[in-house]
Structures are given as structure tokens and as C-alpha cells.
Amino acid sequence: MHEDQVDLTTDAAAALILDQFPQWGDRPIRLLRSTGTDNAIFRIGDDLAARFPLRLTDPATALATLEREARAGAELAEVSPVPVPHPVALGEPGAGYPMPWSVQTWLPGTVATETDPGASVAFAEDLASFVAALRRADTRGRTFDGAGRGGVLTDHDEWIGICLTESQGLLDVPRLRDTWARLRELPRTGADAMCHGDLILGNVLVADGRLGGVLDTGGFAPADPALDLVGAWHLLDREPRRVLRAALGCDDLEWERGKAWAFQQAMGLVWYYVESNPAMSAMGRRTLDRLLEPGA
Structure with a gap:
């Protein structure tokens, strides 16, 4: 999927896991097939999962990222109303794999790529409860750190420009360009939330x-609190989307900013993964279709 991708066989993953964590030596190690784009995931028995970053990164930088993610995951677990993975351990480079990696608990269940929840009002209500619980969490004085989505919409103009160019022949580029021209101007009014x-x-x-x-x-x-509203368009059909909006009490501005963040994410998915990860590309296309529906 990526030019800088690091491939890892099941044998190599098993060697790393069993060498560094011999207490799991009696557990089968097996690759999880998924549409994920950031990590190769290997099951360790029935209750653990090892996550190996796919994109080559300096080991010290990768370790700092994994440590930050572990802290964030543990913090989210304290406030989430639904099950989430818990961090368990960090592994070191070895067996030809050049970066640190992580182990976390495995959650049973069916990923939404395999059973579409888009028409479920109950799912929309649960999703709203999850987002609301996160918004109530204490930021502890922290603010957006400037990385990725969730800050200033216009910071993403260059990326959207690349996406529009790469999407020629795949999408209705003039219409999408006009859509971004409107969405990028939406002002920010609320304070940061988790x-x-x-x-x-x-x-x-x-x-x-x-x-x-x-x-x-x-x-x-x-x-930006509107960031988690991306789920409204990635995950939900029209009526459940309305249920989520009502449950969260979103005004027009917040709702449209959520649409802007979903647009920014979906635009990159369609062309970037059109050949290497068709399921992810199709998800981006469906999200854009939902965003462009009248009254979305």
C-alpha cells in the first residue's frame, strides 16, 4: 500500500513475539487479514494482538509514537462506555524487523467492514453516547498539538489540492473542489475536546x-469537537445520521465542520488506495457520496 512499507511474515512476527515474550510461547500466532493501512496485526492466542507499524520510521521516533499511543489508549479506556483495547507491552526491533511494536488486548466482535451498521438507529445512539463520553473527558489543559486532522481546516488546502489532482477520472472533481471551497471557510467556535x-x-x-x-x-x-462527527458519514445512513446529530445536539456550524473533516479524510482514501486497498478506496467514495447528498 505504501512505498515505504515494511513487510513482515508470520514466521518473523512469531519469532519476535516468542523471543521477547516467552510467556506466550504456547499460543498460536496468526496474521489478521484486514483493510487496515497503518499496522500489520497478528493474533496471539485468543486474547492478545501484536501491532507492527507498516511504514518505515526511525526507531526512536516510532517508539515515542507507540508510547504516546499506549498512554492515549489507557486514558480512553478510563472513559469509554464500550469495550476498547488495553495496552499490554511494547516490543523491540529484531528478526529483520527494524522498528518497535506493541501488544494490546484483543476485543471479540465483528468489524464494521464485515457487517455494515449504517442502517441501525441503535448503533447511531451508541455511537453518540461514545462520542459524548469522550467529549466530557478532561483535556487536562491540553490543546490540539497540530498533527493531522482536528485543528484549522485551511491547513489542509495543499493536501486537498493533491487529492483533487489525483482524483481526475475517478471522481467529480469540479463539484468536489466547490465543496471544499465552501467547507474550508467554516469558522471554529468551540474549545478543544477529547x-x-x-x-x-x-x-x-x-x-x-x-x-x-x-x-x-x-x-x-x-x-476540534467536530472531528469525531466523521463517523456520521463514514458509518451511518441518512436517518441514523440524524439520530446521532440530535443525540449530540449539534448546531449547523458544528455539523458542517464535521462534514469538512470527513471530506478531508475521504478525499485521500479514494485515489491513494484505489489499487492497493480497494475496500478502503470504496469506503472513501461512499463517504463522499453521503456528504454530497442533499440535506446531508
Whole structure:
């Protein structure tokens, strides 16, 4: 998927895990097939998962990122109303793999890429409860750190320009350019709140049409409160989307800023993964279709 991707075989992963954590030596190690784009994930028995970053990074930088993600995941676990993974351990480079890696608890359930929750009002209500719980969490005086989504919309103009150029022949580029021209101007009024930051299909679990758990919690941090509204368009059809909006009490400005963050994310998914990860590309396309619906 990435030019700087580091590939890892199951044998190499097993060697790393069993060498550094021999207490798990009697557990089977198996690769998890997923649409994820950041980590290769290997099951360790039934209750643990090892996550190996895919993109080559300086080991010291990678370790700092993993330590920050572990702290964030533990903090989110304290406030989440649904199950989330808990950090367990950090591994070191070895066996030909050049970066640190992490181990966390495994959550049972069905990822939303395999069972679409988009039409479920109950799921929308659960998602709203999750987002509300995170917004109530104490920022501890922290503010958005400037990395990624969640700050100033116009900071992403260059990226959107690249996406529009790369999307020629894939999407209705003139219409999307006009959409961004409107969304990028939306003002910010509310203070930062704690956000998950990446509420997409691959990061939520579904159980009987309800929200069964949330994954990839290492991005839990202060940001524009509208950031977690990306889930409204990534995950929900029109009526459940309205239920989520009502439950969170979003005014027009906050709702439109949520749409802007979903747009910024979806624009990069379609062209970047069109060949290497078609499921992720299709998710981005569906999100954009939802965003462009009249009255979305």
C-alpha cells in the first residue's frame, strides 16, 4: 500500500513475539487479514494482538509514537462506555524487523467492514453516547498539538489540492473542489475536546446491530469537537445520521465542520488506495457520496 512499507511474515512476527515474550510461547500466532493501512496485526492466542507499524520510521521516533499511543489508549479506556483495547507491552526491533511494536488486548466482535451498521438507529445512539463520553473527558489543559486532522481546516488546502489532482477520472472533481471551497471557510467556535479521531468502519465493532467496541484508540487527544462527527458519514445512513446529530445536539456550524473533516479524510482514501486497498478506496467514495447528498 505504501512505498515505504515494511513487510513482515508470520514466521518473523512469531519469532519476535516468542523471543521477547516467552510467556506466550504456547499460543498460536496468526496474521489478521484486514483493510487496515497503518499496522500489520497478528493474533496471539485468543486474547492478545501484536501491532507492527507498516511504514518505515526511525526507531526512536516510532517508539515515542507507540508510547504516546499506549498512554492515549489507557486514558480512553478510563472513559469509554464500550469495550476498547488495553495496552499490554511494547516490543523491540529484531528478526529483520527494524522498528518497535506493541501488544494490546484483543476485543471479540465483528468489524464494521464485515457487517455494515449504517442502517441501525441503535448503533447511531451508541455511537453518540461514545462520542459524548469522550467529549466530557478532561483535556487536562491540553490543546490540539497540530498533527493531522482536528485543528484549522485551511491547513489542509495543499493536501486537498493533491487529492483533487489525483482524483481526475475517478471522481467529480469540479463539484468536489466547490465543496471544499465552501467547507474550508467554516469558522471554529468551540474549545478543544477529547476525540477518538478516526471513527471509520475498520475501527468499530458491531454486535447485534449495536456498537460492540472501538479500536485504534491511540489517537485519543484534544481536537476540534467536530472531528469525531466523521463517523456520521463514514458509518451511518441518512436517518441514523440524524439520530446521532440530535443525540449530540449539534448546531449547523458544528455539523458542517464535521462534514469538512470527513471530506478531508475521504478525499485521500479514494485515489491513494484505489489499487492497493480497494475496500478502503470504496469506503472513501461512499463517504463522499453521503456528504454530497442533499440535506446531508
